Structures are given as structure tokens and as C-alpha cells.
Amino acid sequence: MKGMTIIVKTISSWVKVLIFLFGIYIVLFGHLTPGGGFAGGVILASCYVLLMLAFGREYAEENLSLPVASKLDCVGALLFAAVALCGLLYGAASFFWNFIHQEYLVGTDYEFNLVSAGTIPLSNIAIGLKVGASLFLVVLVLSMFRPEMSGNKED
Numbered sequence: 001m002k003g004m005t006i007i008v009k010t011i012s013s014w015v016k017v018l019i020f021l022f023g024i025y026i027v028l029f030g031h032l033t034p035g036g037g038f039a040g041g042v043i044l045a046s047c048y049v050l051l052m053l054a055f056g057r058e059y060a061e062e063n064l065s066l067p068v069a070s071k072l073d074c075v076g077a078l079l080f081a082a083v084a085l086c087g088l089l090y091g092a093a094s095f096f097w098n099f100i101h102q103e104y105l106v107g108t109d110y111e112f113n114l115v116s117a118g119t120i121p122l123s124n125i126a127i128g129l130k131v132g133a134s135l136f137l138v139v140l141v142l143s144m145f146r147p148e149m150s151g152n153k154e155d
Contacts, residue, residue, distance in 0.1 A: 002056040012054035019047040027128035031117040037127025044132035049139050057143050066140060069133045076129030083122045 003009060023043035030036030052060035 003059070004054050008054050012050055016047050016051060019043060019050065023047060023128075023132070027124050028121060030124045031120045037124040038131050040124070041128040041131025041133075042135060044128065045135035045139070048136045052139065052143065057140070060140070064136065066137070069137050069140070072129055073133035073137060076126050076131075076133060080123060080126035080130065083119050083126060087119065 023040050023046075025040075026033075026035035026043055027037055027040030030040060048060055048064055051063060
């Protein structure tokens with residue numbers, strides 16, 4: 001039997017959606033509440049690590065394969081660089097200039113809303129993608145190189 005017991009598999013299959021939704025919530029509302037891209041990315045990666053531990057590496061790779069995780073990692077890095085460069089290219093003299101907030105949201109009644117921070121939620125999404133995919137890749141690659149344990153011990 002691959003993975004753990006049926007109890008662990010059942011509970012893991014129930015709770016994986018809740019963990020994933022909580023990770024998305026932490027990423028999206030990181031500028032308003034404690035959390036952000038890094039914490040949300042770690043929570044998102046822990047959802048797939050839970051699947052790997054409960055069902056085995058092959059099951060986790062069916063849900064998020066190595067090439068897809070690598071592409072998500074690159075997309076997160078490129079999105080973060082694009083948000084940073086947009087501030088510079090928009091006409092400001094600084095990198096990471098919050099041009100959305102400065103141009104469109106100053107003087108409006110958007111405080112404590114999802115769109116109240118300008119480019120900060122976009123940066124949180126990029127960091128969440130990068131951290132989540134990178135951490136899952138690290139755990140996945142480490143699990144690929146572990147020695148296979150067999151039931152026969154010849155000491």
C-alpha cells in the first residue's frame with residue numbers, strides 16, 4: 001500500500017481544500033491582515049506536501065507535476081519583476097513605485113479593502129506563487145532522491 005493508512009488519507013483528502021483556500025486567503029489579504037506572499041506560499045506548499053506524505057510522491061506529482069511546478073516558480077519570479085519594473089517604467093524615479101495607489105486610489109474611500117493597496121497585492125500573489133512552487137519543488141526533489149525502504153532487512 002502506497003502512502004499512509006486509510007484514516008490519514010481520508011482526513012487529508014478532506015482538509016486539503018481547506019488548507020489551499022486558507023493559503024489563498026493569506027496571500028490575497030496579506031496587506032490587510034498578518035500574512036502575505038511568503039506565509040501564504042508556505043501554506044500552499046504544505047497542502048501538496050500533505051498529499052505527498054499521505055498518498056505518496058506519485059499522487060502528489062499527478063496533482064502538481066515537476067514541470068508545472070517549475071513553470072509556476074518562473075511565472076512567480078517574472079510577475080514579481082514585472083510589478084517592480086512597471087513602477088520604474090510608469091514614470092517614477094524609483095523601483096517598486098506603487099503607481100496604482102498613487103494615481104488611482106489616493107483620496108478615494110477604499111481603505112481596508114482588497115484593492116486599497118495598489119501593487120502590493122500583486123506582489124503578494126507573485127511571492128506566493130514563487131515560494132509555494134519553490135518549496136514544493138524542494139520537498140519533491142528531496143523525496144525523489146531518498147533511498148527506497150524495503151521490507152527485507154538483511155543486517
